[in-house]
Amino acid sequence: MSPNSKGEAPLRSDHDIVLARQQVRRLTQELKFSLVDQTKMVTAASELARNALIYGGGGTMEWEIVSVDGRRGLKLRFSDEGPGIPNLELAMTDGWTSGNGLGMGLTGTKRLVNEFDIDTKVGAGTRVTIARWI
Amino acid sequence: MGEFLLVTIQIDMHDQMALKLQDDLSSAIVKNATRGVLIDISTLEMVDSFIGRMVADISSMGKILGAETILVGMQPAVAITLVELGLSLPGVATALNVERGMVLLRQKIDADGANVTEL
Numbered sequence: 597m598s599p600n601s602k603g604e605a606p607l608r609s610d611h612d613i614v615l616a617r618q619q620v621r622r623l624t625q626e627l628k629f630s631l632v633d634q635t636k637m638v639t640a641a642s643e644l645a646r647n648a649l650i651y652g653g654g655g656t657m658e659w660e661i662v663s664v665d666g667r668r669g670l671k672l673r674f675s676d677e678g679p680g681i682p683n684l685e686l687a688m689t690d691g692w693t694s695g696n697g698l699g700m701g702l703t704g705t706k707r708l709v710n711e712f713d714i715d716t717k718v719g720a721g722t723r724v725t726i727a728r729w730i
Numbered sequence: 731m732g733e734f735l736l737v738t739i740q741i742d743m744h745d746q747m748a749l750k751l752q753d754d755l756s757s758a759i760v761k762n763a764t765r766g767v768l769i770d771i772s773t774l775e776m777v778d779s780f781i782g783r784m785v786a787d788i789s790s791m792g793k794i795l796g797a798e799t800i801l802v803g804m805q806p807a808v809a810i811t812l813v814e815l816g817l818s819l820p821g822v823a824t825a826l827n828v829e830r831g832m833v834l835l836r837q838k839i840d841a842d843g844a845n846v847t848e849l
Binding site: 610611613614617618621631632634635636638639642643646690701703704705707708 | 742743744745746747775776777778779780805806807810814815816817
């Protein structure tokens with residue numbers, strides 16, 4: 597795999613979430629992540645893919661193998677064009693849920709990865725970028 | 731297994747399938763007057779908040795319908811990830827494998843029986 601390998605997958609259905617998980621599993625295996633790190637990244641991807649589908653009305657997952665200062669990792673970006681998150685601070689509170697989840701969504705996911713960035717605008721959608729290094 | 735139901739989840743389920751399993755299982759508990767349910771997830775490589783919630787819901791539902799539920803066989807990497815995610819599965823009994831799960835199930839059901847007698 598070339599160091600700058602990248603791709604994109606749709607998030608339009610339940611089945612797409614499964615495919616996204618499987619894609620992330622394959623990528624983390626190719627990158628030789630430890631089993632625990634693979635599982636963390638796959639679980640984080642599953643949470644964010646579902647968010648994009650349920651709250652964002654569908655979207656995409658972009659993936660990229662990145663290399664910074666000789667360190668390799670996997671970067672994932674989940675984008676939707678949904679309603680956005682009106683109160684990001686509240687959404688990033690542990691235990692908070694808009695009603696459907698267990699309140700683990702964003703804060704829990706953040707704990708599973710090395711880098712977590714969220715960009716959201718009411719009416720314009722949400723973009724969450726995560727990365728995990730080997 | 732007589733009064734017990736063993737559910738083995740062997741595939742990466744999509745969300746609708748997980749909800750269907752929940753429905754099917756509650757019907758099966760009632761139909762068979764099941765006292766105990768073992769959910770074997772030893773081949774599952776990932777449990778996210780949705781699957782976690784499904785398992786917790788099955789456990790509470792089962793309790794209302796008179797059945798104890800034990801989750802068995804969780805892989806270590808899955809357990810580590812769940813804890814970090816913040817999901818501690820409150821109210822869900824767990825065991826290392828099916829064998830130990832059966833023993834625990836038997837104990838729980840016997841204990842329930844004893845309580846009823848005392849009343």
